[in-house]
Amino acid sequence: MPALYSRVAFIGLGLIASSMALAMRRAGLVESYTGHARSAETRATALDLGLIDTVHDSAAAAVQGADLVVLAVPVGAMAAIAQEIAPHLAHGATLTDVGSVKGAVIDAVSPHLPGSVQFIPGHPLAGTEHSGPAAGFAELFDNRWCILTPFEDVSADAVARLRALWEGMGANVDLMDAPHHDLVLAVTSHAPHLIAYTMVGVADDLRRVTDSEVIKYSAAGFRDFTRIAASDPTMWRDVFLNNKAATLEILGRFTEELFALQRAIRREDGDHLHAYFTRTRAIRRGIVEAGQDTDAPDFGRAALRKGTPRD
Amino acid sequence: MPALYSRVAFIGLGLIASSMALAMRRAGLVESYTGHARSAETRATALDLGLIDTVHDSAAAAVQGADLVVLAVPVGAMAAIAQEIAPHLAHGATLTDVGSVKGAVIDAVSPHLPGSVQFIPGHPLAGTEHSGPAAGFAELFDNRWCILTPFEDVSADAVARLRALWEGMGANVDLMDAPHHDLVLAVTSHAPHLIAYTMVGVADDLRRVTDSEVIKYSAAGFRDFTRIAASDPTMWRDVFLNNKAATLEILGRFTEELFALQRAIRREDGDHLHAYFTRTRAIRRGIVEAGQDTDAPDFGRAALRKGTPRD
Numbered sequence: 001m002p003a004l005y006s007r008v009a010f011i012g013l014g015l016i017a018s019s020m021a022l023a024m025r026r027a028g029l030v031e032s033y034t035g036h037a038r039s040a041e042t043r044a045t046a047l048d049l050g051l052i053d054t055v056h057d058s059a060a061a062a063v064q065g066a067d068l069v070v071l072a073v074p075v076g077a078m079a080a081i082a083q084e085i086a087p088h089l090a091h092g093a094t095l096t097d098v099g100s101v102k103g104a105v106i107d108a109v110s111p112h113l114p115g116s117v118q119f120i121p122g123h124p125l126a127g128t129e130h131s132g133p134a135a136g137f138a139e140l141f142d143n144r145w146c147i148l149t150p151f152e153d154v155s156a157d158a159v160a161r162l163r164a165l166w167e168g169m170g171a172n173v174d175l176m177d178a179p180h181h182d183l184v185l186a187v188t189s190h191a192p193h194l195i196a197y198t199m200v201g202v203a204d205d206l207r208r209v210t211d212s213e214v215i216k217y218s219a220a221g222f223r224d225f226t227r228i229a230a231s232d233p234t235m236w237r238d239v240f241l242n243n244k245a246a247t248l249e250i251l252g253r254f255t256e257e258l259f260a261l262q263r264a265i266r267r268e269d270g271d272h273l274h275a276y277f278t279r280t281r282a283i284r285r286g287i288v289e290a291g292q293d294t295d296a297p298d299f300g301r302a303a304l305r306k307g308t309p310r311d
Numbered sequence: 312m313p314a315l316y317s318r319v320a321f322i323g324l325g326l327i328a329s330s331m332a333l334a335m336r337r338a339g340l341v342e343s344y345t346g347h348a349r350s351a352e353t354r355a356t357a358l359d360l361g362l363i364d365t366v367h368d369s370a371a372a373a374v375q376g377a378d379l380v381v382l383a384v385p386v387g388a389m390a391a392i393a394q395e396i397a398p399h400l401a402h403g404a405t406l407t408d409v410g411s412v413k414g415a416v417i418d419a420v421s422p423h424l425p426g427s428v429q430f431i432p433g434h435p436l437a438g439t440e441h442s443g444p445a446a447g448f449a450e451l452f453d454n455r456w457c458i459l460t461p462f463e464d465v466s467a468d469a470v471a472r473l474r475a476l477w478e479g480m481g482a483n484v485d486l487m488d489a490p491h492h493d494l495v496l497a498v499t500s501h502a503p504h505l506i507a508y509t510m511v512g513v514a515d516d517l518r519r520v521t522d523s524e525v526i527k528y529s530a531a532g533f534r535d536f537t538r539i540a541a542s543d544p545t546m547w548r549d550v551f552l553n554n555k556a557a558t559l560e561i562l563g564r565f566t567e568e569l570f571a572l573q574r575a576i577r578r579e580d581g582d583h584l585h586a587y588f589t590r591t592r593a594i595r596r597g598i599v600e601a602g603q604d605t606d607a608p609d610f611g612r613a614a615l616r617k618g619t620p621r622d
Contacts, residue, residue, distance in 0.1 A: 076581075125531045129595065144530055174527075184524050187514050189531035194576075195510060196532075198569045200591040202561065203498050205568075213495050215594070215601045216485075219455055220436045220500035221507075223598060224535045230595030233588035240576045240584060250513065251573055255566070257516070258509045262562050265505075265551045270387075273551060277544035280511040283526070284440065284541030287534060290526045 003031045005068040010035035011059045012072035013046040016098045018136025021051040023169035026138045036062035046133040060088045071097035076238040079108035086112040094118045102149045102178035104242035118158035121149045129230035142170035149178040186246035196228035314342045316379040321346035322370045323383035324357040329447025332362040334480035337449045347373035357444040371399045382408035387549040390419035397423040405429045413460045413489035415553035429469035432460045440541035453481035460489040497557035507539035
């Protein structure tokens with residue numbers, strides 16, 4: 001297909017931005033690639049890997065002349081970046097981001113933007129436990145979802161073009177409003193991550209069970225928690241601080257349910273446990289049927305170069 | 312290598328027993344195979360699949376003449392089976408089990424056994440979310456751990472032979488006492504499973520997020536919980552009822568930690584969150600280095616025909 005944008009500027013050159021560059025190049029979606037990262041080492045690596053054609057020492061310089069700007073920095077850094085680049089954005093440029101929360105990003109970015117800029121918040125539901133520009137791979141978004149949360153006053157053409165870009169990178173695209181996105185992600189991603197972090201921390205604290213035992217016997221179930229709990233600490237700190245209300249609501253519901261099951265164990269109510277476990281088993285089937293996971297030995301990830309899709 | 316046992320009798324013909332039969336046949340570890348399952352359909356399937364050479368309508372008939380008897384039934388069914396087979400066990404036969412808890416199994420089985428029988432409780436840390444005789448595969452135990460918890464008065468030769476059997480099936484073998492096993496498994500398996508069941512149940516209950524959204528966006532982290540939460544309901548009901556004290560202790564510690572992290576989110580203590588997440592990330596590295604998981608796209612499970620090793 002013909003290129004959708006003439007020049008993309010990535011602000012932040014980590015796992016997501018580098019994977020986007022590779023996926024865009026795979027399908028020839030953009031004519032030229034530039035970007036900026038805070039660390040000189042990251043900038044050099046991104047250039048060496050051929051992710052971008054040119055690199056800039058400042059975000060302000062990177063966005064000049066770009067008709068697509070992608071904010072791929074931790075949510076906590078979005079406000080300062082938006083303030084810095086706003087005066088330098090090309091007239092009519094599309095600005096998007098890949099943050100895991102949308103309400104907080106909108107609050108941080110929108111106030112700084114000139115009216116001529118089309119701001120379309122986005123969130124690709126993909127990632128691995130690896131970080132940095134060398135961790136990227138073109139297949140990361142294949143058959144994964146990307147959620148866009150555009151405002152009503154944004155140009156329909158701009159939304160259609162950004163949607164076509166994500167579809168060209170292999171993703172399925174959904175549109176919803178930002179508050180609903182933040183609730184859905186609190187359930188499917190943010191609360192599960194905090195719970196996994198907690199369980200791994202408990203195991204690490206437990207003195208009567210050695211670390212080597214926890215590691216040796218991790219295949220018994222614990223291992224799946226560690227995969228989630230290995231995700232980038234800075235990104236996740238910002239996710240929880242910026243989706244505080246929804247995450248705390250889900251964690252409150254989780255605690256209620258957990259106490260009910262603990263009570264059933266204490267009272268030896270086997271029927272309650274069996275009925276609960278039977279219900280959760282059916283949900284797993286739904287996920288496999290929806291093509292978001294598979295029964296295959298590699299969980300359908302043979303196409304991926306590393307890690308497991310996750311955000 | 313020469314066969315280690317002349318005749319093995321499996322009581323229960325589900326995922327674990329069928330995988331053991333296939334792994335034993337792969338290495339020629341036993342001369343003849345027989346078994347019993349409560350359901351006539353399961354008995355017929357096990358015979359049709361060639362897992363066992365002969366099948367019996369009763370456990371008592373199955374164990375006659377066997378020098379190795381494997382109890383592969385839910386923990387809650389062990390006592391009745393032990394009582395039934397005890398009078399029919401061959402003199403000097405080795406009796407083992409594959410239950411996920413050891414203290415409760417020992418309490419249920421030991422009182423019924425004649426002194427001539429060598430009872431060596433065992434627990435292979437492997438499994439998938441699939442159940443039944445057709446779910447078995449020979450590679451299930453490859454590079455997984457099997458824990459044996461023999462008493463001091465058991466014959467050293469009998470322990471060495473059973474150890475060689477598990478190593479012949481591809482497993483690594485560790486010996487420890489039953490109470491320590493039950494604590495280690497509460498941390499690495501039982502608590503993680505209950506937590507996964509709980510999170511999946513919460514998502515299913517939440518009315519403002521549709522089931523289809525939970526399923527569509529599950530790759531964001533939730534999916535890894537559903538894989539655990541799809542395990543056999545009857546087996547897991549019995550695990551929690553029979554490892555009650557250790558599981559409740561770990562869940563209590565988990566709740567403490569979770570509350571501390573929720574508090575850090577509420578107070579926006581980003582340093583606390585970042586330090587915690589950095590520590591858990593290191594544990595993940597240890598597991599990969601220990602060879603119990605891998606960075607490869609298929610998590611090193613290409614050798615497996617289905618599912619992910621887990622108990």
